[in-house]
Amino acid sequence: MSIRFDGKVAIVTGAGAGLGRCHALGLAARGAKVMINDIAAVGEVSAAAAAVVAEIEAAGGEAIAHGANVADAAQVEDMVAQTMAKWGRVDILINNAGILRDKSFAKMTMDDFRLVVDVHLMGAAYCSKAVWNIMREQGYGRIVMTTSSSGLYGNFGQANYGAGKMAVVGLMNTLSIEGHKNNIRVNALSPTAATSMTEGLISEEVFALITPESVTPAALFLCSDEAPTKTIVGAGAGSYAVARLYETDGMYLPEEHQNPEGIAEHWQQLFDNSEQKELSSGWGQTAKFVEKSAAGQGIAIDLSNV
Template sequence: MSIDFNGRVAIVTGAGNGLGRSHALELAKRGAKVVINDLGGARDGSGGSSAAAKAVVAEIIAAGGEAIAHGANVANFDEVQAMVAQTMETWGRVDILINNAGILRDKSFAKMDLADFRLVMDVHVMGSVNCTKAVWDIMREQNYGRIVMTTSSSGMYGNFGQTNYGAAKMAVIGFMNTLVLEGQKNDIRINCLAPTAATRMTEDIMPPEICAMLQPEAVTAGALTLCHEDAPNRMILCAGAGGYASTRLFETDGVFIPEQEQSPEAVLAQWEGICDIGNQAELASGLKQSEKFLTKAMAYVQANK
């Protein structure tokens, strides 16, 4: 099937460089009208300039597309609301939001200042929350929306020196999981993208020959898969260097321990059964875990009447 975005309006945050720029250019190439959001700060979030965003807009317009630039700091809800208001004034709708903006302030946890932890959380987590909140009612009224969160292997699996970044990137997965449940009746689909790419965020920690293999365009192919009309819902798609994979959260079937036997010793004694992956399952919501445990408890009561 051919994927196009004709008639769609997309907001891409952090679109002045790297992955965001790549996402925006390809959306525009395929027919979307695109808001190029970029504060224009350095990799650690300091400073600001509109030059990068304006350059991407110029590139899109030169290729025959439509785009506007906006320098909203995604961590500031008032600025985000102003960006969305300008989008609505210009094009009258918002169909796609790609929450891509981010910063790095890497240090081991022992050496990390809490201000650096908080700032990374503000940009990645509250930035995603602010932008999503600003478009949520618009998408509900349209009965259409596609939102992509940017997660990371650092959050899902850990990475030394990135407690702040890892915590933030895992948080957006939790954000997605509940938004999916709340948005599905209005055809708002939310997915997560876990990229591996050579950008200014990673260029000084990878050798040039590796960077050459990690082109942003490979990740963009995944990003657009997550936000087109027939996109999946609640997907964590990992992409990089031409590789694509999915990450999923599974829970083992577990065991039941009667009330009179519940103790740390009993839990340890049942450890093999607790960790047995034979009947593991993907749970549709947090309520499903409660249902599973209560079903086990009621089955025990019934069997021991």
Template structure:
């Protein structure tokens, strides 16, 4: 088996059901010791019981694997730190973090309460940040780590009724970009997965035939590739129904227009040229934007 996780310790959040459960089972089947985290709440984040996580742990153990259950809410940093410590105490290290926990509070933005906006951002974005922060010193110390963020096509491209979810999901990509840069010298690779899968969070939204094609298992290979020793870094993989794509945040060549009084009018007139995707790049860091802008300005002076 080429992609194996023998000797590795993985934490998967939101792993009591759906996609997270499949992630945990797959990592365990390929040799990882897995801490299965799940608050055990409803899709909207209400309630909580560790029984969902424990059921997955029992499943892993029945198949001969090693696993522990944890019921922390990813929004509670002290509880997240204790969760990471639980893995360290049991197995001595943490190699893989899969930030999968999430909730939905879908409504059109006009009808959405700011409480529902804030809570979704708190679970997805702050939850991921809490988990990353808690594992980070351990990964730095051992000079190894693999972190997988769960983004979404909603964050990347939008989806009606999911302003809160989309904002939180694209924010995870922003977190990935900087953590990948900061983690590079410690051999910490940070990537993002945009899954399309039929789980509790999508049932009732699509016809059954489509749901059948979108088995959560079909997304798991992308997670395994992003979580493995051989993983890339700063990569956004999209996966669903056995199909895999990559998403990129790109920068066009752009046009230098200077700083004259009529530049707003010039920009409006040249907008098609500014947004032309021919020769666009995928910047290695945010500095690429300034480099391109200053470079064109200096060239215009010459």
């Protein structure tokens, strides 16, 4: 099987350097036409974005650039409008743009918290919204969010970044459900890569292993016809994994035990993961709890038509 993007149009945000650049080059090398986004003054194109466009064109591909700030909805809409004017469609969106403002939560300003969340969460939301109806009308779309282990698992000094990165997983979860009937598949990439954002935070030996080039294959797979949906793929140093959110089976507590003391008393049973499973939607949790309650009280209940 050969994965190609001939005839497809992609937008990659934060594509002037690092992972975004690598993703854009990978898409172009496999036939996609690519909009290179890298923040610049309104109406201008950054030197970094222009260099990526030139690199793609020198290899025989097609690319244009736009300096939209992804946290500005109007700029994002203009970027998408220019993409449509040039190529008439948008098949792929990689929400890659991001920033860091690392500090312990005690020392972090709320301005820095909001700024990081705006770029990561609102940037992904604005870009996804701008292409959503285009993809619906086409009956085809692939959207890749960029999450992080800092959001999935936590990391000291990154409360703002972790919050934004976990939030895009929530966005992915719902968009994957809403996009299903129109063949819009929405996934998330959790990369570990040596970029300007991570330089100085890790040793040179590790930095040499976690190249952007080792992450991009996962991004390209999530952009392909064969992509899954509602899936988090971790990638780094040539290794790949899938991260999944599970919930323990839990148990029904009779009314006399529905208090903090009852939860404490039964904690080990609630925490038991032997019967845990992945839920397909928020309703899955509701249905499970209602079924357990009904069974515990001897009530017959039918959830099939709810």
